[in-house]
Amino acid sequence: MNQKLTLAEKVWRDHVVQQGDAGAPDLIYIDFQLLHEVTSPQAFDGLRLQGRTMRHPELHLATEDHNVPTEGIKSGNLLEIKDEVSRTQVSTLRKNCEEFGVRLHSMGDEQQGIVHTVGPQLGITQPGMTIVCGDSHTSTHGAFGSIAMGIGTSEVEHVMATQTLSLKPFKTMAIEVTGELQEGVSAKDLILAIIAKIGTGGGQGYIIEYRGEAIRKMSMEARMTICNMSIEAGARAGMVAPDETTFEYVKGREFAPKGADWDKAVDYWKTLPTDDGAEFDRVVEIDGSALTPFVTWGTNPGQGLPLGETVPDPEDCGDDNSKATVKKALEYMDLQPGTPLRDIKIDTVFVGSCTNARIEDLRAAAEVVKGRTIDANTRMIVVPSSAVVKADAEKEGLDQIFQEFGAEWRTAGCSMCLGMNPDQLKPGERSASTSNRNFEGRQGPGGRTHLVSPQVAAATAVTGYLSSPADLK
Numbered sequence: 001m002n003q004k005l006t007l008a009e010k011v012w013r014d015h016v017v018q019q020g021d022a023g024a025p026d027l028i029y030i031d032f033q034l035l036h037e038v039t040s041p042q043a044f045d046g047l048r049l050q051g052r053t054m055r056h057p058e059l060h061l062a063t064e065d066h067n068v069p070t071e072g073i074k075s076g077n078l079l080e081i082k083d084e085v086s087r088t089q090v091s092t093l094r095k096n097c098e099e100f101g102v103r104l105h106s107m108g109d110e111q112q113g114i115v116h117t118v119g120p121q122l123g124i125t126q127p128g129m130t131i132v133c134g135d136s137h138t139s140t141h142g143a144f145g146s147i148a149m150g151i152g153t154s155e156v157e158h159v160m161a162t163q164t165l166s167l168k169p170f171k172t173m174a175i176e177v178t179g180e181l182q183e184g185v186s187a188k189d190l191i192l193a194i195i196a197k198i199g200t201g202g203g204q205g206y207i208i209e210y211r212g213e214a215i216r217k218m219s220m221e222a223r224m225t226i227c228n229m230s231i232e233a234g235a236r237a238g239m240v241a242p243d244e245t246t247f248e249y250v251k252g253r254e255f256a257p258k259g260a261d262w263d264k265a266v267d268y269w270k271t272l273p274t275d276d277g278a279e280f281d282r283v284v285e286i287d288g289s290a291l292t293p294f295v296t297w298g299t300n301p302g303q304g305l306p307l308g309e310t311v312p313d314p315e316d317c318g319d320d321n322s323k324a325t326v327k328k329a330l331e332y333m334d335l336q337p338g339t340p341l342r343d344i345k346i347d348t349v350f351v352g353s354c355t356n357a358r359i360e361d362l363r364a365a366a367e368v369v370k371g372r373t374i375d376a377n378t379r380m381i382v383v384p385s386s387a388v389v390k391a392d393a394e395k396e397g398l399d400q401i402f403q404e405f406g407a408e409w410r411t412a413g414c415s416m417c418l419g420m421n422p423d424q425l426k427p428g429e430r431s432a433s434t435s436n437r438n439f440e441g442r443q444g445p446g447g448r449t450h451l452v453s454p455q456v457a458a459a460t461a462v463t464g465y466l467s468s469p470a471d472l473k
């Protein structure tokens with residue numbers, strides 16, 4: 001009888017070049033590597049120093065995203081980047097891509113954007129693939145049923161040189177989301193609730209497969225939001241089994257198989273979902289129908305609660321370690337235990353990042369702010385995750401809706417997701433952000449971040465306090 005396998009085990013099995021003995025790493029074939037300006041320079045230098053070439057430059061694609069400004073970009077000329085370090089990073093990527101023959105989408109290019117939006121957008125990301133990038137949020141691509149993971153700089157170089165990687169065996173976790181999400185509850189609320197439940201280390205050593213009715217009903221963009229934050233639970237990767245929703249999204253895109261190759265590919269993709277009776281090392285259940293909008297109050301993505309709750313009291317938080325962790329987070333966030341989360345005043349609302357700045361996210365936020373006026377003491381910046389998303393949004397008039405509301409409409413990039421470009425919080429400023437990390441100083445030194453969905457971000461910009469659309473009159 002054939003062994004019953006999970007989705008992750010099937011994809012792994014189909015990429016083993018050489019099996020490791022007794023728990024030693026397997027040598028795995030890598031189908032595609034994505035690159036950006038921050039984590040690729042040392043890898044290219046390494047190749048150069050050893051006089052090596054790239055084995056498959058055509059299986060690599062680079063974008064400029066982390067360091068690029070999101071204002072004043074017209075031609076993509078390097079001088080449009082004022083910060084010298086950022087300019088050097090971007091200029092180095094351009095030179096490296098030219099020298100090694102890697103396709104690059106630069107600032108000002110119509111396909112430029114955050115690497116985790118650009119991959120799926122071009123149809124590079126397909127079911128059953130292995131995809132890597134020197135970036136934690138590569139897990140996003142698992143939404144298509146691929147094993148996608150962030151890797152270190154030396155591994156980036158290894159993949160460039162060999163198109164393979166030594167990877168340790170993993171454990172499998174199923175997160176079963178039962179029931180349907182209620183109106184007003186999004187993929188972001190679900191993933192924040194999952195991380196709060198299993199903790200930021202709960203996924204360590206596992207590849208998570210998100211399953212169940214709520215996941216099956218989600219669009220590809222919502223599934224990307226879920227998989228994107230798998231890394232925030234410490235998981236090696238997150239995956240969703242491919243289905244008709246996946247095939248429909250991939251079909252017709254530039255890198256998608258065509259004609260007979262398409263039919264062959266779909267036949268293979270249909271074999272990938274977890275076999276009935278396959279066993280996971282761990283199963284976690286979460287009732288999707290019981291969820292309400294979720295926000296973080298602390299300094300890691302697992303420190304979240306439903307918006308209707310209050311800031312926790314360290315004294316109620318288990319052992320001394322937990323008490324100390326919560327106390328430290330509240331000190332940094334300048335929050336008092338017992339404060340209703342809805343009473344937290346917000347200075348800046350950021351709708352952006354590879355988690356939540358695709359077209360559906362922008363539509364959801366625009367629907368909330370349409371016809372309303374921004375709170376007088378709050379600023380809102382909206383940063384599409386790619387130039388294509390920006391163009392699509394402008395065709396639909398979303399840019400007008402945001403600007404009439406009082407928000408700033410920017411060009412694509414990582415922007416305020418991390419303090420590596422001009423979009424940063426000032427010390428002490430507090431944001432409601434659709435990004436994925438609320439670590440101390442992540443959005444700028446001294447900045448305080450509350451992670452939220454695009455809908456909650458938009459409602460917060462209306463009131464100036466953490467709010468959901470249901471709170472608006």
Ligand code: SF4
Nearest residue numbers: 137353354414417418
């Ligand atoms: S948007 Fe943020 S998390 Fe995503 S790739 Fe850029 S910096 Fe990383």
